[in-house]
Structure formats: C-alpha cells, structure tokens
Amino acid sequence: MKTNFGPSKILFPSPVALVVTGTMNEANIATIAWASLLTSKPPTLGISVGQKGFTGEAIKNNNNFSVNIATADIMTEADFCGITTGKEIDKFERSGLTKMPSNVIESPIIRECPLNLECKLTDWRIIGQTIHFVGEIIETHVDTKLLGDTADLGSIDIAALNPLIYFGGVREYRNVGDKIGDAYQIGKKLR
Numbered sequence: 001m002k003t004n005f006g007p008s009k010i011l012f013p014s015p016v017a018l019v020v021t022g023t024m025n026e027a028n029i030a031t032i033a034w035a036s037l038l039t040s041k042p043p044t045l046g047i048s049v050g051q052k053g054f055t056g057e058a059i060k061n062n063n064n065f066s067v068n069i070a071t072a073d074i075m076t077e078a079d080f081c082g083i084t085t086g087k088e089i090d091k092f093e094r095s096g097l098t099k100m101p102s103n104v105i106e107s108p109i110i111r112e113c114p115l116n117l118e119c120k121l122t123d124w125r126i127i128g129q130t131i132h133f134v135g136e137i138i139e140t141h142v143d144t145k146l147l148g149d150t151a152d153l154g155s156i157d158i159a160a161l162n163p164l165i166y167f168g169g170v171r172e173y174r175n176v177g178d179k180i181g182d183a184y185q186i187g188k189k190l191r
C-alpha cells in the first residue's frame with residue numbers, strides 16, 4: 001500500500017554543493033542542495049537559489065560562480081553556510097574554510113572541497129520563489145589524491161572522496177555506502 005501527499009519536494013538524495021560567489025577579496029559561500037547537471041555539450045549545470053539571500057544577487061552581479069562538492073569531513077561547516085547569510089557575516093572567516101583562486105573565473109574555489117567546478121553564468125530565470133541559474137562548467141579541479149592509475153575523471157575514488165549526501169524532507173546528512181555495481185553494465189544481464 002502507498003499513501004499520497006500531493007505536491008511535494010521529496011526528490012533525494014542530493015549532493016551538497018557549496019556555491020561560492022564574489023571575488024578573492026569578498027567571497028561568500030551558500031549551501032545548495034538543488035544542483036544538477038543539465039546537459040553535457042557544453043557541460044552545463046543548474047542551481048536553484050532563493051531570492052532573498054546574498055547569493056542570487058551576487059551571481060547576477062558577477063556572472064560567475066563556483067560549485068564545490070562538500071565532503072562528510074566538512075559537514076558542520078557546510079551546514080553553517082546554509083543557515084547563515086553573507087549579508088551579515090564573512091562565512092569564509094567564520095567557518096575556517098579557505099579560498100583559492102579559480103583558473104578562469106573571478107569567484108574563488110574552496111580548498112577543502114576535493115572537486116570544484118568553475119561556472120560561467122549563461123542564463124537565469126525566476127521559477128516560483130527561486131532563481132534558477134544555468135552555468136556552463138568551464139574548468140574542473142580534482143584533488144589528485146582521488147585519481148586512480150588512469151588519472152582521468154572516470155577514475156575518481158568515491159570512497160576517498162567521501163561526499164556529503166543530503167536528504168531533504170527528513171533533513172538528514174549521510175555519507176555514501178559501498179559500491180554495489182557498475183553503472184551501464186549491470187543492467188546488461190537483463191538485455
């Protein structure tokens with residue numbers, strides 16, 4: 001038996017993206033769980049950002065932002081960046097997270113996040129209460145310690161990455177479990 005709830009926003013799990021806006025001198029971090037790839041050519045992602053916070057205006061002003069993947073090791077800092085606003089405090093200073101210059105865009109990346117995406121704003125639109133920003137991914141940073149023998153993006157060691165996973169609705173953080181299969185392969189058993 002199932003029960004029904006009508007309209008809801010239960011779609012999980014989600015990555016915990018730390019979105020950095022601004023410049024090396026004045027940068028801000030916002031925790032964004034509603035982040036997703038949109039297309040591969042060109043590589044593009046979308047993030048949904050509330051209209052009242054600091055981040056939406058900052059992206060519109062600078063036309064760029066970085067997306068930094070939070071790990072379980074920085075869960076407390078990531079949560080902190082989601083319950084405070086850059087309108088009031090310097091989140092880099094208070095969280096202890098450190099900024100590093102990006103290669104291409106003005107907004108920095110976060111040193112403690114092993115995976116960082118530099119994004120150039122290509123589009124945005126208001127949907128309901130949020131602004132959906134579309135960013136083309138123009139540079140990718142990966143901690144070399146995570147890479148396997150082939151040293152390509154397909155060799156990232158997920159256990160070592162230890163990404164922080166968020167479940168909305170129940171408002172829980174979890175880490176990833178064990179690998180249980182090879183994607184695009186295991187289903188061939190039923191072909």
Ligand SMILES: Cc1cc2nc3c(=O)[nH]c(=O)nc-3n(C[C@H](O)[C@H](O)[C@H](O)COP(=O)(O)O)c2cc1C
Nearest residue numbers: 030031032033034049050053054055082084085086
């Ligand atoms: C786990 C978590 C996930 C969040 N996901 C989003 C999100 O997807 N979109 C959003 O607008 N706010 C999200 N928030 C809330 C923002 O991070 C929060 O409003 C923050 O204060 C915005 O910071 P800013 O004002 O410095 O931009 C999330 C918060 C937490 C703790």
